[in-house]
Amino acid sequence: MIIQLSKFNSVLNSRPSAKEAVLRIYQMVNGSVEKEKIILDFTGVEVLSPSYADELLQSLENKYGEEKIEIINTVPAIQETLRAVEIHG
Amino acid sequence: MDIIFNNIYDQMPKIFKEHTIDMRECSWCDPWVIGMICLKSIEYKNFRDKNLILPKNKDILLYLKRMHFDIFMEELTYINFLDPLNKICINEKDNPGVHEIMHCNFRDEFNARLSSKIRKMFTGFGMSSDNEPLTTSLVGEMGNNVFDHNEGLWPTDVRGAIILAQHFPTKNKTEVVVADPGIGFLGSLKPSNPSLKDDSEAILLGLSGVSGRVGEKRGNGLKVMQDWTLNRFDGTVRIQSGGGLVVVDKNGKHTSSVGPILGTLVSFVVKYN
Numbered sequence: 187m188i189i190q191l192s193k194f195n196s197v198l199n200s201r202p203s204a205k206e207a208v209l210r211i212y213q214m215v216n217g218s219v220e221k222e223k224i225i226l227d228f229t230g231v232e233v234l235s236p237s238y239a240d241e242l243l244q245s246l247e248n249k250y251g252e253e254k255i256e257i258i259n260t261v262p263a264i265q266e267t268l269r270a271v272e273i274h275g
Numbered sequence: 276m277d278i279i280f281n282n283i284y285d286q287m288p289k290i291f292k293e294h295t296i297d298m299r300e301c302s303w304c305d306p307w308v309i310g311m312i313c314l315k316s317i318e319y320k321n322f323r324d325k326n327l328i329l330p331k332n333k334d335i336l337l338y339l340k341r342m343h344f345d346i347f348m349e350e351l352t353y354i355n356f357l358d359p360l361n362k363i364c365i366n367e368k369d370n371p372g373v374h375e376i377m378h379c380n381f382r383d384e385f386n387a388r389l390s391s392k393i394r395k396m397f398t399g400f401g402m403s404s405d406n407e408p409l410t411t412s413l414v415g416e417m418g419n420n421v422f423d424h425n426e427g428l429w430p431t432d433v434r435g436a437i438i439l440a441q442h443f444p445t446k447n448k449t450e451v452v453v454a455d456p457g458i459g460f461l462g463s464l465k466p467s468n469p470s471l472k473d474d475s476e477a478i479l480l481g482l483s484g485v486s487g488r489v490g491e492k493r494g495n496g497l498k499v500m501q502d503w504t505l506n507r508f509d510g511t512v513r514i515q516s517g518g519g520l521v522v523v524d525k526n527g528k529h530t531s532s533v534g535p536i537l538g539t540l541v542s543f544v545v546k547y548n
Contacts, residue, residue, distance in 0.1 A: 199415035233394070233415065236416060237496045
């Protein structure tokens, strides 16, 4: 299942916004994770704050397992945030 | 006299005295000092004897006008003291390196400005498409902290995040200040870390990545801000909360006890090519 994160916003900021997004993603995934991966597509996302990334990834990984989550189409600024969250998280 | 970060703490007793903000001798100041004046004006707002004396120097008056300092102070009921600024008419395009003070009362207001005005501001300062999104997310992180740690606890009737920024084109650097009249680091972290002794210790704990409230695991935002500012932008992070001041630069963390403020004042200076 591909989740287009730009549908939430091109600037992804704050933990509360990420919590809302996670609830929506739970609803979208709705059981299909048993058959397929969850692909987070960052096409069109320009800014990602560390707290948003941390909340989003931790919640999805805790629920579905790290191996089920895949990230695609990230620009350098997004990659940098993801790297920072991995190092400091 | 120039009043900047390096001498503001020596000048504090003279500038902030008995509910008066006295800037008459000021000929220049930096965004850190303006942020501090914003917080002091909130602290004094409801005192009947509050007073604001604006600078005599015309250059600094123009700078304050460009920052929309008069609009911010009018909001805080200082209208009777703003005559010297009200008489000035400026062309908004005269100084594109200075951005107006943004007071975001609510998180939604902050998020909306982050997506539009703040991004445009950095692009206007000439930041590259690699640096702008990172700097925007640093401001986002600072603003998030303001609302995450203070909602429901604002000590006065003024709330929100105050953001100001200045670009120094000849030095290729930008200073961003985020101020908030909230409960500060100690107020927020003490309930989950009762052994904290003072403001500086609370700031250091926050910078180490422990800034969750009771029962909450979180806190990498400040660590990432520190990491990017120092290692990616060769910059400096300054944090004052209450009477504690911590400056982080490539030489390490420097802690001091200083004249207290209401809430928290954070600045980061980023340098880029």
